[in-house]
Amino acid sequence: MPADQSKKLEKKRRIIESAYQLFREKNIYNTAVDDIVKASGIARGTFYLYFKDKSDLIEQLVFYKSGESMKEMMRQAASRAADAEDLEAYATVFINALIDSLIEHRDVLTVVNKNLSVVFRAFPAFYDEDAEALYRGITGKFLEAGYTKDTIDRLAYLVFELISAASYDAITYGKPFGIEELRPLIVSASLAVLRDGFGRAEA
Amino acid sequence: MPADQSKKLEKKRRIIESAYQLFREKNIYNTAVDDIVKASGIARGTFYLYFKDKSDLIEQLVFYKSGESMKEMMRQAASRAADAEDLEAYATVFINALIDSLIEHRDVLTVVNKNLSVVFRAFPAFYDEDAEALYRGITGKFLEAGYTKDTIDRLAYLVFELISAASYDAITYGKPFGIEELRPLIVSASLAVLRDGFGRAEA
Amino acid sequence: MPADQSKKLEKKRRIIESAYQLFREKNIYNTAVDDIVKASGIARGTFYLYFKDKSDLIEQLVFYKSGESMKEMMRQAASRAADAEDLEAYATVFINALIDSLIEHRDVLTVVNKNLSVVFRAFPAFYDEDAEALYRGITGKFLEAGYTKDTIDRLAYLVFELISAASYDAITYGKPFGIEELRPLIVSASLAVLRDGFGRAEA
């Protein structure tokens, strides 16, 4: 039973992976189910064994891909920021690392687009155990520094939005400003937001 | 001849307006050209007299709708901020007024979505004379205060991104935070970004 | 306008006619919309201009075909029975002529099958002006002979059911009895039903 289960999941992931490739190359609306099954090496009907219809696949793909990527990015950023001496240094390294990750995962951005925010947004809601642990790890330092849990959630949301919105076009189009041109401003603006948030919370 | 011109423009606007309604109700990909011509009360062929194809309509619609709305929002915000005593007060009133406008034009957000940024982004590029004049008016105060033109463009971009990204879900979904809950943070974060940008620019 | 209208109706009839041929050759469920459009010499999409979907075509075809055939059969039967001296002779000739017509239109039976009854059944309800006139003509003799309108409707229904049910398999399969073997019984049984009906109505 568990063998069968995992085999099914394995095939499902294979389909998602093929679809993901095609979506990147041709965009979602120009990719037919037919293209996906051909790329997956499965029969047309098999697709409908795993997904109710095309939009079911899209939904699952976006959630899966953006979730995975986001966790991966957070993990990398958190690990690089681990040895920071104080909170300000921690945030600086973390944000820079996050931008690096976004650059590295630029292909995800193409497909997942606005939907990345879907997961960023769900982040404080801990949509899965890994994500929860990560979020706790990252924000823990702020809790120790005296930020309230509520303030942290709001600030995290705001900063993630700022970073992803500002980076999105910079990374995918390089317009109207390149990412390296914008990077110092993003970092420094994020820090300002965090500092400001702390001041407001104490008041 | 000018009468003809305006008649043509009039019909074109009618088509855009009908399409806009449908896009809001059913989303772009679920709206057929057929639906649009029916709603416009014109014949199928006529559509292609005014637009090269469907994507031409979409492009023009998004540009038109978001451009118009944005100018309107900017105008309102600028007028409300006009009497502010200092730069900080000016920015505060302006940002609050901008959020109010976004709330008021929430229906535009639905259709134009991520594409609002398209125009926000094009802003410093002065995509039309009105817009250019507006942008000059709004940012003029910062120029006088000693910000460089370059810094202003970057900061304007960043702040607009921050405001629109953070407001988008708050206004359209009310999740994960409501707009009024987020508003003080947005304002204060924006001010922090502006202040920070000034400091960095001087250095 | 009337030219266009009739042209559209003309094409619609052409599609119905092609479908009818195929339904007879291959049966309804083995005939694809694709076969029909090929046989009609039109494009796939055109089909959907005239019929909402396949079942819409079937519905319209059955109604049209069975209606037309039935009127034709009634007309023939009525004309052959016209000179009959008394009611009994009239009915005898009429019923025999009706059976002849059913034999002649045996191909309609194949497609329209049980649905012939649909129209037979609708008969007293005068589903169209031609049919109404015909029905009035045929049953008029019985009205004069003293049958009430109510009795006529019921008897007509019963006799038509008897004739079509008993003839259906006899004509299409020749089993378990051939039509000529059954014909005298059907005629005589029908007359018996009519006579009996008259007696009951008087009592």
Added chain:
Amino acid sequence: MPADQSKKLEKKRRIIESAYQLFREKNIYNTAVDDIVKASGIARGTFYLYFKDKSDLIEQLVFYKSGESMKEMMRQAASRAADAEDLEAYATVFINALIDSLIEHRDVLTVVNKNLSVVFRAFPAFYDEDAEALYRGITGKFLEAGYTKDTIDRLAYLVFELISAASYDAITYGKPFGIEELRPLIVSASLAVLRDGFGRAEA
């Protein structure tokens, strides 16, 4: 081995029973093999262990269901008519009882529809021993009364057709006439057919 046999038959009946339910609810062409196996709680492949294909199931189902119902109806009708004094009374009670049975088994009519006649028609051919015995029992009285075997077969066919055709819509749709409205006519018409048939046979 006989235990196995009956187990096999048991499962076969379960499949037929499930299919029967679905056919009633959704009609034959809208019921997929998949629906049937799900409703039967068996695996897809198992279906093909018991039936060659879908049409094999349909054939067996119709035969089984209509045969069973028909025998049941005949049995009831024959038993209620058993004590009748003369042939006319016997026929009257029998026909009325048959109509009652059709009303009671109306659900069978829905599925078996026109196909009920298939079995009615097969009746004189004694498609199984039970049925043969029943038919012999019912028609025996007519044989004694002087009807020839041939006449009996033809009359039985005709009368069954008359009754089932006339009752079908009356019972399932109540249109254009209700069954109770039609019942006296059906009975009396049937008797007329029988009487007439006797006369013709003697001549």
Added chain:
DNA sequence: TATGAATGAGTTTTCATTCAT
């Protein structure tokens, strides 16, 4: 300019049946 019937390539989806386990 305006019309709307016609097009047909392109998509999605279904489903009876097979077959390895």
Added chain:
DNA sequence: TATGAATGAAAACTCATTCAT
């Protein structure tokens, strides 16, 4: 016997676009 994942041919339907009037 029993299973159910896999198959893929076949079917239904959509829709942007063209073109004769």
